[in-house]
Every structure is written in structure tokens, then in C-alpha cells.
Amino acid sequence: MNKLPENITHELIFEYLNGNISNEESQLIQVWLDSSFENKNYVNDLKIIWSESGELIPPPVDVNVDAAWNKLSSRMESSKMKVISNSREKKLVNPFTKTLLKVAAVLIPAIAIISFYLIQKSELKQIEIVTIDNNIQKQLKDGSVININSHSKLTYPENFDKNLREVNLDGEGFFDIAHNKEKPFIIHYKNVNIKVVGTSFNVKTSNDKVEVFVKTGKVLLYCESSNTNETSLVELLAGDKGILDRTTKKAYKEEYANENDIFWYTKTLIFNKTELSEVIEILQNNYDVNIVLKNQALNKLRLSTTFKNQNIESILNIISTSFNLKISKTNSTYEIDGEGN
Numbered sequence: 001m002n003k004l005p006e007n008i009t010h011e012l013i014f015e016y017l018n019g020n021i022s023n024e025e026s027q028l029i030q031v032w033l034d035s036s037f038e039n040k041n042y043v044n045d046l047k048i049i050w051s052e053s054g055e056l057i058p059p060p061v062d063v064n065v066d067a068a069w070n071k072l073s074s075r076m077e078s079s080k081m082k083v084i085s086n087s088r089e090k091k092l093v094n095p096f097t098k099t100l101l102k103v104a105a106v107l108i109p110a111i112a113i114i115s116f117y118l119i120q121k122s123e124l125k126q127i128e129i130v131t132i133d134n135n136i137q138k139q140l141k142d143g144s145v146i147n148i149n150s151h152s153k154l155t156y157p158e159n160f161d162k163n164l165r166e167v168n169l170d171g172e173g174f175f176d177i178a179h180n181k182e183k184p185f186i187i188h189y190k191n192v193n194i195k196v197v198g199t200s201f202n203v204k205t206s207n208d209k210v211e212v213f214v215k216t217g218k219v220l221l222y223c224e225s226s227n228t229n230e231t232s233l234v235e236l237l238a239g240d241k242g243i244l245d246r247t248t249k250k251a252y253k254e255e256y257a258n259e260n261d262i263f264w265y266t267k268t269l270i271f272n273k274t275e276l277s278e279v280i281e282i283l284q285n286n287y288d289v290n291i292v293l294k295n296q297a298l299n300k301l302r303l304s305t306t307f308k309n310q311n312i313e314s315i316l317n318i319i320s321t322s323f324n325l326k327i328s329k330t331n332s333t334y335e336i337d338g339e340g341n
Helices: 010-018 023-034 037-053 065-087 095-107 259-266 276-287 296-300 312-323
Strands: 126-130 136-139 145-148 153-157 165-170 172-176 185-189 192-196 200-205 209-216 218-224 231-237 241-245 250-253 268-275 290-293 302-308 326-330 333-337
Touching: 010 023, 010 037, 023 037, 023 192, 023 218, 023 231, 165 200, 172 259, 185 200, 192 200, 192 209, 200 259, 209 218, 209 231, 209 259, 218 241, 218 250, 231 241, 259 268, 259 276, 268 276, 276 290, 276 296, 276 302, 276 312, 290 296, 302 312, 312 326, 312 333
Parallel strands: 165 185, 231 250, 290 333
Antiparallel strands: 126 153, 136 145, 145 172, 153 165, 172 200, 185 192, 192 218, 200 209, 209 241, 218 231, 241 250, 268 302, 326 333
């Protein structure tokens, strides 16, 4: 296993196993666990040792680690050969396990381990969905529903792991996750992760950043720096938008967020006393059109309305009627002019 990050110590892990840490520390440990299978295996192996020995206790000052390891290794090898004889399946102990058991030898002076094995996890069959110019809706076996935006890729296992539901997203998707407190759902994009239990939210990934808009429930957006091993995370509630900058490895909440960010999914735009300049910018981004306000004084006009399943011509006609403006089209550009009222 790689060196532990500065904010995750062995002492903290042991306190976590004994249930003696705060909610904040527990959340930090959980994020670290979810960041890699190696971290999960490390703590799971400690749990096995714990269950075999009874409890974790402070190490005595006179423990000889190498001698303790030799005892553990001998006991483990003896039990391992019995399993090989019975099952005819070879179980190998890797260097990581040897390091782990050395730690256990220090922590457990009684050395009450009878047997300890690593069961190699078979690779799960992966399914990949790639969209071009269309959106696709996919319901997973756990009941979760994912709407995948155009020019995106979703990768997920045919069957989820017994402890975790994990998928990979490159692009944009709206997730409506089936609630399962015992089996968290995690979305990966390179070194960025989004963790939920049961909620609905939008994820948009790019080389520069990952954006998450939460419609219902609670979401954790986080990543771990490969240089410092530090974890940056932000907790998002309904109505929040979080951004993780992939250059700085920092996660933060955006000050202003609204459901217009998921127009591609809802086909709905909501404006509440929104300046016309911002309305125009949102329309251009979502309808892929060019709109020009001929009179700059029109920028400060404020619009309050909702557009649902309407084309751009219909929307511009409503705006022009609302403010007594004129709409014209030159080539691929819409021009808006007038004094406004």
C-alpha cells in the first residue's frame, strides 16, 4: 500500500475500527476507503485480524516485530497448506499482507490469529454505453436510473460488488440513485469521485473540472491529490452546485446555482427576475445559437417566466412580446432591438 496521507494515521484507523472517532473523522476515513480498492482491502484485513484476536490494544514496548511476524507467518502457512489440500486452490500471500501482519503483530501481543487469507476478487464484467448525438436512459439492476447526455460514456459492472456500487462517467449524466444505506453509490471520473446513498443529481465532467448539481438528497464531491495524498471534499445538499477543479484538486460550492444547469435533462428553463443579459447567455449555451442585443440598455431588463419544451423561436417571440422588442434573424444570428418597457 502507498504511504498513508498526512490526515490519515494508523492510530486514526485503529480508533475507527474501535468506533471511537467523531463523525467528521469517520467521514474522512470513509472517503479515503472509497478512493481505492487497496485502501479498502487494508482496513478489511485489519478487521479480520481484529475479529480473530478479540480487540485491538496498545502495543507493548518490547515487542520484536520480526519475531512476531515469523510466528504469524508460521501459523498462517500451516493453515494455508490445509486449505490448499482441501480445496486444491493456491492462496498466495502478497508483500502487502506481510506488512499488514507485521503491524498486527505489534498490536496484538497474544497473537491469537488462527488463519488469515486474502481471497482474490475476480474481475467483474464491465458494460460500456457511448452516446453520440442522442441521450440514453439506462436502469441498473439496483433500480437506479441514469440519463446519459450526448457525447458521453458510462461504464458500469454487470453486477455490483456486495459492498459498493461503482460506475465511471466521462461526459454528462443525470443520476437518480436507488436508496441503499449499506451499499453506497460512487461515480468516478479519473481521480474525482462523487459519493451518494440515494439521491438525484447531475454530473458534468471535463478535463478542467467536474460539476455536480444536486436536485434531491446529499452528495459528496471529492478527490485525492496524488502528490500530497490530501483529500479535498465538499458536501452538497439539494439546490447546491459543487465544482472540483482538476488542476488545483480543490472542491468548492458555487455561490449561485439553479436548475437551468440541467436543461438538457428537464427541457425546462426557469427565470426569476433574471437580467436579460443572463437570459441570453443561458439561451445561447443551451440552444447552440447566437443572440445579439443591439441596444445595450436592454441588458438590465429583468425576466420572470418558465419555458418548458419550447424551441428557441418560441422563446424569443415571448421575450420580444413581453418587452415590446423586435426580433430579426441574419444568417444564423438572432438580433434583438428596441427600447424595451
